[in-house]
Amino acid sequence: MTNDHEGVRELLAAWAVGALPPADARAVPLHLADCETCAAEAERLRATVRLLDGTPGPDAGVSGAPGDAGDGATGADQGVGGADGVLASALRSRPPRTPGVAPHAAPYAAAVAGLRALVRELPGRWGTPVVHDWDAHATIAHLVAADEHLALALGVGARLPASRIPAGTPAAHAWELRTADAIAHEHARTPEETVATWAAQAADLLATPEARDPSLAARAATVMGLRLPVADHFVIRAFEAWIHADDIGRALGVAVPPPPDEHLEQLVRLAVRILGLALHDAPPVLVEVTGTGPGTGWVLGSDAEPVAAELTLDPVDFCLLVGGRYAPDEVPRGLAGDERAARHVLATAASLAWL
Known part of the structure; x- marks a missing residue:
C-alpha cells in the first residue's frame, strides 16, 4: 500500500x-x-x-460488506427465493429515476445495479457460454473495455493495460483487438477481480460531474467513432450494460427485466436518431415503437418521397434488434406497405449492432 x-x-x-x-x-x-x-x-x-x-x-457497498460486487452472495445466501427473486428485488423495485445522477445517466446507473445483482448468481458458472465466443467472465471483461472509452473521455483513469494496436488500424478491427486484449487480461484474474474492476469503473463514471450535470453532459465527445453529446454516450453505456445482462440471464435461464419505461424510452429515442442518420436517403418508412410515450412514430428515410411502408415494433424487440440480438427477418413486427422498404429499415437497424 x-x-x-x-x-x-x-x-x-x-x-x-x-x-x-x-x-x-x-x-x-x-x-x-x-x-x-x-x-x-x-x-x-x-x-x-x-x-x-x-x-x-451510510455503510452500504463498502469494506467488503455482503452484497458488494464479487462477494459471491447468491439468492439463497440472501434469503431470496432463487435468481428470479434476486432480480425481482434488485431490479423491479428500483424507481425509474436514480437519485444523485441526472436523467441522462439514470439508465446507466440502473443497468449497472441490475448487472451487479445478476452476477451474484454466477459463482460456479463463470464458464457458461454467453454470446459470441465469450463466457460469462469474458462478457464482464468486455464491458470493462467498452466502458473504458467513455471513462477516458471524461478523465477517468484506465483500469486495463494499454494495447499495442498499430497506428492506422481500422476502428472496428482496433476495437476487436482491444476487446481480445481485455478478455485475455481478465481471464488471468479471478472473476471476482474482474467484477470489482468493472464495478469500480462504473462507480467512477457515475461520480463524474458529467453524470450529474446536464449542462456539462451537453458537450460533444467522440467515443468509439461516434460524435455525440456526452449525455447520449451515457445512454449507449446503459444500452450495452442491459443487453449483456440479458445475454447472461438467457445463458443462466434467468429472466432479466427490461429497463423501466422511462429508461427504455431514452434507449429507443437515441437508437431511432442514429438509425435515421443511416437511412437518410432510403425510401421513407414510418416506424412506430409502441408503449414508449407520445410521439413514438418517426418517418425515417428520404424526405423527397412519400412514405412507402409502416413498421410497428415493441420497444424491447426494437432494442434487441438494434443490439444485434434479433435477425431482421425474425424480429416480431407489424408491417404494411412496401415490404422491401420495410426490410431495408430492419436490416439497417440490425447492422448498427456493435455489442
Missing part, C-alpha cells in the same frame, strides 16, 4: 466497492482521516455505490 496522495486516489473506487485487499482496505481510511480532498472523493464514490446497491444506509 502506498501512502502518497495520488496512490491513495487510485485506490478509492476499488475501496468504495469493497474490492481492496485487507491491508489496503485498512490503510485507506487512515489517509482519509488526514486528507479532506480524498475524503470528499471517497464519500462521493460511496454515495454512488449506495445508489447502485439500492441501499440507503
Whole structure:
C-alpha cells in the first residue's frame, strides 16, 4: 500500500466497492482521516455505490460488506427465493429515476445495479457460454473495455493495460483487438477481480460531474467513432450494460427485466436518431415503437418521397434488434406497405449492432 496522495486516489473506487485487499482496505481510511480532498472523493464514490446497491444506509457497498460486487452472495445466501427473486428485488423495485445522477445517466446507473445483482448468481458458472465466443467472465471483461472509452473521455483513469494496436488500424478491427486484449487480461484474474474492476469503473463514471450535470453532459465527445453529446454516450453505456445482462440471464435461464419505461424510452429515442442518420436517403418508412410515450412514430428515410411502408415494433424487440440480438427477418413486427422498404429499415437497424 502506498501512502502518497495520488496512490491513495487510485485506490478509492476499488475501496468504495469493497474490492481492496485487507491491508489496503485498512490503510485507506487512515489517509482519509488526514486528507479532506480524498475524503470528499471517497464519500462521493460511496454515495454512488449506495445508489447502485439500492441501499440507503451510510455503510452500504463498502469494506467488503455482503452484497458488494464479487462477494459471491447468491439468492439463497440472501434469503431470496432463487435468481428470479434476486432480480425481482434488485431490479423491479428500483424507481425509474436514480437519485444523485441526472436523467441522462439514470439508465446507466440502473443497468449497472441490475448487472451487479445478476452476477451474484454466477459463482460456479463463470464458464457458461454467453454470446459470441465469450463466457460469462469474458462478457464482464468486455464491458470493462467498452466502458473504458467513455471513462477516458471524461478523465477517468484506465483500469486495463494499454494495447499495442498499430497506428492506422481500422476502428472496428482496433476495437476487436482491444476487446481480445481485455478478455485475455481478465481471464488471468479471478472473476471476482474482474467484477470489482468493472464495478469500480462504473462507480467512477457515475461520480463524474458529467453524470450529474446536464449542462456539462451537453458537450460533444467522440467515443468509439461516434460524435455525440456526452449525455447520449451515457445512454449507449446503459444500452450495452442491459443487453449483456440479458445475454447472461438467457445463458443462466434467468429472466432479466427490461429497463423501466422511462429508461427504455431514452434507449429507443437515441437508437431511432442514429438509425435515421443511416437511412437518410432510403425510401421513407414510418416506424412506430409502441408503449414508449407520445410521439413514438418517426418517418425515417428520404424526405423527397412519400412514405412507402409502416413498421410497428415493441420497444424491447426494437432494442434487441438494434443490439444485434434479433435477425431482421425474425424480429416480431407489424408491417404494411412496401415490404422491401420495410426490410431495408430492419436490416439497417440490425447492422448498427456493435455489442
